[in-house]
Amino acid sequence: MPDFILYNSLTREEQTIQLIQPGHLRFYSCGPTVYSYAHIGNFRTFLTADLVVRTAEALGWQVTYVTNITDVGHLTDDDHADALGEDKMAKALRSKEGELFANVWDLARFYTDAFVEEWEQLNLRKPFVRPRATEHMREQIEAIQTLIKTGHAYETPDAVYFSVPSFKAYGQLSGNTRADALEEGVRDVVKDTNKQDPRDFALWKKDDKHLMQWFSPWGWGFPGWHLECSVMAMKYLGETFDIHGGGEDLAFPHHECEIAQSEALTGKPFANYWVHTRFLQVEGQKMSKSLGNFYRVKDLVAPNAEGGKGFDPLALRLSLLSGHYGKPFNFTIQNLKDAAKIVRRYQDAWDLVEGILHSDKPSGTDFLGKRLNENYDAILLAMTQNLNTPEALAKAHAGQKMIQGALSGMGKEAAKQASKWFQKVNALLGFIRRERTLQETNDTTDAEVEVAQALAQLIDTARSQKDFARADAIRTDLLQKGFEVRTTKEGSKVTKKIS
Amino acid sequence: MPDFILYNSLTREEQTIQLIQPGHLRFYSCGPTVYSYAHIGNFRTFLTADLVVRTAEALGWQVTYVTNITDVGHLTDDDHADALGEDKMAKALRSKEGELFANVWDLARFYTDAFVEEWEQLNLRKPFVRPRATEHMREQIEAIQTLIKTGHAYETPDAVYFSVPSFKAYGQLSGNTRADALEEGVRDVVKDTNKQDPRDFALWKKDDKHLMQWFSPWGWGFPGWHLECSVMAMKYLGETFDIHGGGEDLAFPHHECEIAQSEALTGKPFANYWVHTRFLQVEGQKMSKSLGNFYRVKDLVAPNAEGGKGFDPLALRLSLLSGHYGKPFNFTIQNLKDAAKIVRRYQDAWDLVEGILHSDKPSGTDFLGKRLNENYDAILLAMTQNLNTPEALAKAHAGQKMIQGALSGMGKEAAKQASKWFQKVNALLGFIRRERTLQETNDTTDAEVEVAQALAQLIDTARSQKDFARADAIRTDLLQKGFEVRTTKEGSKVTKKIS
Numbered sequence: 001m002p003d004f005i006l007y008n009s010l011t012r013e014e015q016t017i018q019l020i021q022p023g024h025l026r027f028y029s030c031g032p033t034v035y036s037y038a039h040i041g042n043f044r045t046f047l048t049a050d051l052v053v054r055t056a057e058a059l060g061w062q063v064t065y066v067t068n069i070t071d072v073g074h075l076t077d078d079d080h081a082d083a084l085g086e087d088k089m090a091k092a093l094r095s096k097e098g099e100l101f102a103n104v105w106d107l108a109r110f111y112t113d114a115f116v117e118e119w120e121q122l123n124l125r126k127p128f129v130r131p132r133a134t135e136h137m138r139e140q141i142e143a144i145q146t147l148i149k150t151g152h153a154y155e156t157p158d159a160v161y162f163s164v165p166s167f168k169a170y171g172q173l174s175g176n177t178r179a180d181a182l183e184e185g186v187r188d189v190v191k192d193t194n195k196q197d198p199r200d201f202a203l204w205k206k207d208d209k210h211l212m213q214w215f216s217p218w219g220w221g222f223p224g225w226h227l228e229c230s231v232m233a234m235k236y237l238g239e240t241f242d243i244h245g246g247g248e249d250l251a252f253p254h255h256e257c258e259i260a261q262s263e264a265l266t267g268k269p270f271a272n273y274w275v276h277t278r279f280l281q282v283e284g285q286k287m288s289k290s291l292g293n294f295y296r297v298k299d300l301v302a303p304n305a306e307g308g309k310g311f312d313p314l315a316l317r318l319s320l321l322s323g324h325y326g327k328p329f330n331f332t333i334q335n336l337k338d339a340a341k342i343v344r345r346y347q348d349a350w351d352l353v354e355g356i357l358h359s360d361k362p363s364g365t366d367f368l369g370k371r372l373n374e375n376y377d378a379i380l381l382a383m384t385q386n387l388n389t390p391e392a393l394a395k396a397h398a399g400q401k402m403i404q405g406a407l408s409g410m411g412k413e414a415a416k417q418a419s420k421w422f423q424k425v426n427a428l429l430g431f432i433r434r435e436r437t438l439q440e441t442n443d444t445t446d447a448e449v450e451v452a453q454a455l456a457q458l459i460d461t462a463r464s465q466k467d468f469a470r471a472d473a474i475r476t477d478l479l480q481k482g483f484e485v486r487t488t489k490e491g492s493k494v495t496k497k498i499s
Numbered sequence: 500m501p502d503f504i505l506y507n508s509l510t511r512e513e514q515t516i517q518l519i520q521p522g523h524l525r526f527y528s529c530g531p532t533v534y535s536y537a538h539i540g541n542f543r544t545f546l547t548a549d550l551v552v553r554t555a556e557a558l559g560w561q562v563t564y565v566t567n568i569t570d571v572g573h574l575t576d577d578d579h580a581d582a583l584g585e586d587k588m589a590k591a592l593r594s595k596e597g598e599l600f601a602n603v604w605d606l607a608r609f610y611t612d613a614f615v616e617e618w619e620q621l622n623l624r625k626p627f628v629r630p631r632a633t634e635h636m637r638e639q640i641e642a643i644q645t646l647i648k649t650g651h652a653y654e655t656p657d658a659v660y661f662s663v664p665s666f667k668a669y670g671q672l673s674g675n676t677r678a679d680a681l682e683e684g685v686r687d688v689v690k691d692t693n694k695q696d697p698r699d700f701a702l703w704k705k706d707d708k709h710l711m712q713w714f715s716p717w718g719w720g721f722p723g724w725h726l727e728c729s730v731m732a733m734k735y736l737g738e739t740f741d742i743h744g745g746g747e748d749l750a751f752p753h754h755e756c757e758i759a760q761s762e763a764l765t766g767k768p769f770a771n772y773w774v775h776t777r778f779l780q781v782e783g784q785k786m787s788k789s790l791g792n793f794y795r796v797k798d799l800v801a802p803n804a805e806g807g808k809g810f811d812p813l814a815l816r817l818s819l820l821s822g823h824y825g826k827p828f829n830f831t832i833q834n835l836k837d838a839a840k841i842v843r844r845y846q847d848a849w850d851l852v853e854g855i856l857h858s859d860k861p862s863g864t865d866f867l868g869k870r871l872n873e874n875y876d877a878i879l880l881a882m883t884q885n886l887n888t889p890e891a892l893a894k895a896h897a898g899q900k901m902i903q904g905a906l907s908g909m910g911k912e913a914a915k916q917a918s919k920w921f922q923k924v925n926a927l928l929g930f931i932r933r934e935r936t937l938q939e940t941n942d943t944t945d946a947e948v949e950v951a952q953a954l955a956q957l958i959d960t961a962r963s964q965k966d967f968a969r970a971d972a973i974r975t976d977l978l979q980k981g982f983e984v985r986t987t988k989e990g991s992k993v994t995k996k997i998s
Binding site: 100102103105106128129131132134135137138141213214215216217220236307455457458482 | 599601602604605627628630631633634636637640712713714715716719735806954956957981
């Protein structure tokens with residue numbers, strides 16, 4: 001297997017990923033704030049995270065993938081969590097659409113559900129956990145208590161601040177170290193004269209009028225935005241983990257602050273590698289509602305009758321894949337149209353291949369296997385080279401053409417190889433077919449099957465930990481519940497026994 | 500319109516509902532604790548609540564319907580919130596199925612989603628809000644602070660208790676007033692020697708090992724179970740509201756404690772009418788997993804291939820409707836089979852009626868309208884007489900037979916009346932067809948349509964408040980967003996304009 005090389009924003013160079021625990025990637029990627037719909041620029045970042053996960057899986061690694069939901073509205077002027085700006089959720093609730101929610105929690109839940117739905121449409125891998133900021137309040141409060149105790153934070157009448165001067169390495173990620181450098185980036189900041197350093201940022205805001213509030217040792221209030229990612233990442237991935245991802249706009253101050261808080265808390269490195277996805281433009285311009293070029297996934301994929309443009313979500317996925325995450329991406333409708341044709345071509349060819357496999361055609365010879373394996377290896381290699389999706393797609397298109405050209409004379413032996421190639425390419429790049437879970441194919445609302453499927457994944461975890469007794473126990477339990485367990489390339493899968 | 504008469508558990512007599520605000524019913528009904536699946540006995544209680552709502556709607560009342568989700572696991576020995584029993588969520592998380600959740604919040608979310616899905620299958624009305632206990636922590640903490648301040652509660656090293664002797668009317672609902680009467684019902688209670696009266700119940704448990712915890716003026720811990728319903732009911736319905744519902748097992752101690760807390764807080768009556776649904780047996784026995792007669796909705800309605808019994812959820816609804824909520828109900832599979840046949844008969848007849856309406860048959864005469872209107876009035880009358888569903892169903896079956904017998908000679912005029920009858924009966928009893936929302940018919944995941952539909956409901960609210968300017972403004976806004984607004988019997992509905 002090739003090395004997995006990523007550009008590390010922290011060291012500003014491409015590096016080979018050295019896992020903390022060999023064979024097991026621990027990965028955190030920043031998710032959305034759910035006060036409105038995520039746009040396709042946000043989803044480009046989530047797609048990068050998905051590619052990190054899929055490439056790692058293709059290398060045979062176990063992946064623990066965590067991506068959060070910010071359901072505490074951070075301030076509208078979220079460049080600086082110390083700004084006394086307006087809470088985004090409060091603003092959303094006061095808007096026209098907000099009127100229909102009985103409370104701010106329902107608003108957050110509504111946009112969370114919309115987000116997860118678009119996530120699934122884009123065939124993005126389901127994370128191990130999608131922790132919510134509101135559900136990790138104890139961890140946040142305790143982190144602040146520790147930071148105060150160790151001299152990294154202090155309380156004022158308005159807030160608790162992290163003391164930037166107390167953390168020498170501040171600025172290592174963004175290069176922003178001096179107070180004046182930070183000041184330049186500050187907009188509309190209402191100064192708190194009790195702040196000891198202009199760079200200090202809020203860990204806790206005292207505010208008993210905020211819509212979402214918690215009681216704390218500092219009275220009623222809510223946590224600063226940066227804190228949630230620190231405590232949730234460390235809770236599920238450990239004090240030091242491998243990769244942390246997010247959009248480039250998050251590098252400063254969000255990620256810089258995450259590092260400061262986390263490393264001040266533990267005295268250990270926080271994340272070893274940082275991956276930032278660059279911004280997206282639409283038709284050469286910044287997306288904006290006034291220009292009419294502001295797209296959420298649904299705008300592009302919903303049927304025409306419902307006001308959408310009716311594209312296959314996988315075409316959108318392919319379109320986003322066509323640019324390298326480390327460069328700004330110019331999204332165009334023309335590119336999306338082209339992508340739709342390409343996706344269709346792959347889907348049709350795959351269907352024909354499956355048709356041959358299930359026909360009574362003669363076996364023929366395997367004249368494709370070797371070339372297709374080499375082709376797949378080249379695709380995987382490109383992905384391990386800093387997620388080089390343009391290169392990976394070029395190779396994939398060559399492979400697809402190879403199969404296309406061979407279709408007319410293809411027997412079952414060659415079709416078997418072609419089918420395998422489609423499966424592997426789809427597992428890695430995910431744009432040909434949505435990988436359906438059992439839940440979807442049987443009954444989109446079948447909770448028990450989902451439970452069983454999740455249990456089946458625990459079999460794989462147990463095996464990877466060489467705990468075979470536990471793996472067997474889970475399998476026996478599933479059998480008793482009426483499920484059969486199959487071992488597949490994607491791990492253990494369940495099927496409901498037909499009674 | 501007839502009076503709405505309900506048996507009021509508080510006064511132990513049937514009473515005519517006198518609304519606090521004429522024409523507007525404010526109704527709270529206790530929802531499930533989401534540490535596992537709800538069973539059909541629970542759903543019988545939720546169905547009673549649904550019938551209160553539908554009957555009120557049929558009388559032309561506006562309804563604000565609130566039903567909670569208990570997502571803080573209350574203690575396993577939940578007869579007494581002061582028992583140092585085990586937390587139900589913690590127990591669920593330690594179980595086999597629990598292993599697959601990354602945290603207790605995901606477990607609660609999983610069972611909440613499963614619950615809402617079955618709720619929809621049974622065609623139960625969507626509440627105005629489904630508040631979560633975890634999302635109303637501030638209200639609970641502030642209520643405790645007030646109760647301490649006014650001498651109704653006191654702190655011990657382990658908890659904050661409500662002082663039952665401080666509230667003279669304790670026992671008015673259940674009749675349980677004396678300490679010894681309560682002691683009899685107590686199982687496995689680990690005594691807190693700091694309790695001043697054995698009847699005192701916990702408002703806050705101090706416990707820094709509990710899975711879900713909040714910081715409070717009394718340190719880390721979590722609220723007692725009873726408190727959430729008090730604060731959430733009053734938040735959304737006012738300090739005094741009309742009707743409070745729940746299963747009969749909740750009358751004591753849960754509802755008795757709700758009344759004590761709430762009335763001690765406000766000095767006003769809490770709920771004017773209390774409606775309790777009696778228990779359900781299966782085949783003459785208590786439901787239990789060991790007897791193999793323990794059913795959740797899904798067990799009965801999922802396809803055979805998925806391990807279910809494949810019944811139409813509406814047949815289950817009809818089966819549950821066949822018993823009066825105020826009497827124990829003996830659920831049998833035979834009853835369910837019979838119900839399935841009846842539901843099918845209604846559906847077929849309705850289809851035939853619609854067929855005539857959309858055919859080129861002659862108009863004919865309206866020989867049915869008067870009799871069907873009288874029949875519907877009799878059904879509604881039965882429902883207003885303490886939700887007499889057996890009587891309402893008997894009348895409905897007679898109406899259905901009347902239509903059935905008239906089908907062969909039916910022209911469009913008569914069909915119009917028959918169609919109207921089916922619509923009205925379905926709106927009231929809900930067992931013939933699931934009332935689909937626009938969201939379902941167009942795109943089950945279309946968040947925008949749902950937003951628009953909810954906005955359309957605000958038009959009705961604005962109109963009922965005679966705020967016509969606001970109603971118009973919302974309609975204009977919807978038009979601009981590409982929705983048409985139709986006024987229907989069920990209120991304003993939106994349709995996406997086909998572009």
